[in-house]
Amino acid sequence: MEVTARAPGKIILAGEHAVVHGYTAVASSIDLYTVFSIRLRSEDDDTVKLMLNDIGLDFSWSVRRIKEVLSHLGSPFSSTPTSCSLETIKSLATLVDEQSFPETKIGLASGVYAFLWLYTSILGFKPATVTVSSELPVGAGLGSSAAYCVSLSAALLALSDSVKLDVSQKGWSTFNETEAELVNKWAFEGEKIIHGRPSGVDNSVSTFGNVIKFKSGVMTRVNSNMPLRMLITNTKVGRDTKALVANVSARKSRHPDAMCSVLNAIEAISDEWSTIIQSHAVDDLYLSANEEKLGELMEMNQGLLLSMGVSHASIENVLQTSMKYKLASKLTGAGGGGCVLTLLPTHISGEVIDKLVEELGSFGFQSFTAGIGGKGVQISFDHSS
Ligand SMILES: Nc1ncnc2c1ncn2[C@@H]1O[C@H](COP(=O)(O)OP(=O)(O)OP(=O)(O)O)[C@@H](O)[C@H]1O
Ligand SMILES: C[C@@](O)(CCO)CC(=O)[O-]
Ligand SMILES: [Mg+2]
Structure with a gap:
């Protein structure tokens, strides 16, 4: 079975940067999406393969090597979003360096660290093939990093024990409020790895859609009545x-x-x-x-x-x-x-x-x-x- 999750990008209508310091921002989702697909491989196939289609990079790690480098993390904890420590970022960097990341694209490495952190935290050490592609320009202000973290967290949680979805449903379906909250919290942990100090507005609007107001970590839905x-x-x-x-x-x-x-x-x-x-x-x-x-x-x-x-x-x-x-x-x-x-x-x-x-x-x-x-x-x- 393959699980696919898609999450929208966003525009900030007012308040970017101010929102990082606890002041209000207003943001809206847009109908351009980042899509993550995950297909689990059989347990004897010892590989996690990541294909980043938009930036033309592929990675392949053996599960054994990931376990070796991240052994200090213990079992996955999908129901409890946890921050990645600086020490763990260094371990993740080792895994990425071993794949000889091209020097010209080094600015994109944090997205791969975020992938490895969310993957191992939510799913543990399972072999899989993962692909991502996006309709959003990467790194251009439309929340590509948040859409990346939200769609990845959603696809991983759908395969974890923390979320019980009806897998027989056809077409796109949504998460209930509690599940969406969990997706949002994990995505925020990924955003922290990419952004350093995110306010949480981008991952929240990507998770919940529509128009939102955001201040000091608290989201309020805005009922827009204007075209x-x-x-x-x-x-x-x-x-x-x-x-x-x-x-x-x-x-x-x-x-x-x-x-x-x-x-x-x-x-x-x-x-x-x-x-x-x-x-x-x-x-x-x-x-x-x-x-x-x-x-x-x-x-x-x-x-x-x-x-x-x-x-x-x-x-x-x-x-x-x-x-x-x-x-x-x-x-x-x-x-x-x-x-x-x-x-x-x-x-x-x-x-x-x-x-x-x-x-x-x-x-x-x-x-x-x-x-x-x-x-x-x-x-x-x-x-x-
Ligand atoms: N489709 C993707 N494939 C691979 N990496 C991605 C993708 N989308 C986002 N990223 C990661 O997110 C980073 C860009 O995030 P950044 O926050 O700088 O820009 P943005 O989210 O597009 O803009 P803003 O935060 O201003 O809305 C990239 O360097 C990469 O690590
Ligand atoms: C610049 C900023 O305010 C918005 C980026 O889309 C950063 C953030 O809120 O995390
Ligand atoms: Mg971003």
Whole structure:
């Protein structure tokens, strides 16, 4: 039997970085998914094979070698999410180094550490073939790391004793609330390995889907009543969430008072965002007034992100280009490159959007739209293999 789990990426509508320091963010899932499939091999087949299709890397470890290196961990503890210690990260690095990880892709190694940690913690030392592929750009601000950790945790838990699913179900099915909580907690442990200091917003929105508000580790569901449309522009400038988050923390410790004001302002923006999208538009005039307010909030949020040091020349380029069309934009996710959101109000014509996309394309950027606010993590079982 093969188990497949898929988890969505996300956009942060307001409050990235501030949320790491205990201030509110608002985020929504998008209908682009990362998919993990796991097929257990027979017990005498001593191999764990991992195929990372998006980055073109394959790994193969013997179960015996994994056991040897991680023997200090003991039996799996799938029902109790546990943090990976620094000492264990070093052991995981040994396993990855033995596979001669290409130097040019070394920034991606933490994803493999997260795989090994979640795999051995949840399933133990079972032989399997594991593949992952994603519709999300990797490391571009759309929560690829969270979707990776959530879909992996979901597929592993579906094969563990901690979750009892109806394996005869056909097509995609969802987890109940308690099971989804467990998936989310494990995914957060994986995110910690990749991000260093994640707030938990990305894995929560990937697990539960829809629109959420997130503050100090607590998630609240937001009932959005607005037809939100965003153009997502990938600047294709590579960046690393872990480093950007660390830079913001360093700036905060250098200028605690100024940064406290910036973070409070961002929280006010997030709160206003969630109030506006929850309100019911009584007519078109009310809707376009609200869209204008959201556009302004995005501009203000972007200005504050610039003051935190996480904008980038490529992001500023997208802002200026969309401004020519009187459209508001902000970076989404960790910034420093990656993706930018441009609000597409309901009244805007397809022609204008096409022109904007073309102009952005002339800089080498890639723009697309995605469905906002769909389902969170889902699972399916295939008995044919
Ligand atoms: N499909 C994938 N295949 C392999 N590794 C992946 C995949 N998706 C994510 N990763 C891992 O996640 C890392 C990227 O995470 P990072 O947090 O920097 O970016 P992001 O999650 O896309 O953006 P943000 O956190 O700003 O939303 C990669 O370096 C890799 O380790
Ligand atoms: C930059 C950040 O706020 C969002 C990344 O999508 C980091 C986090 O919340 O973990
Ligand atoms: Mg990430």
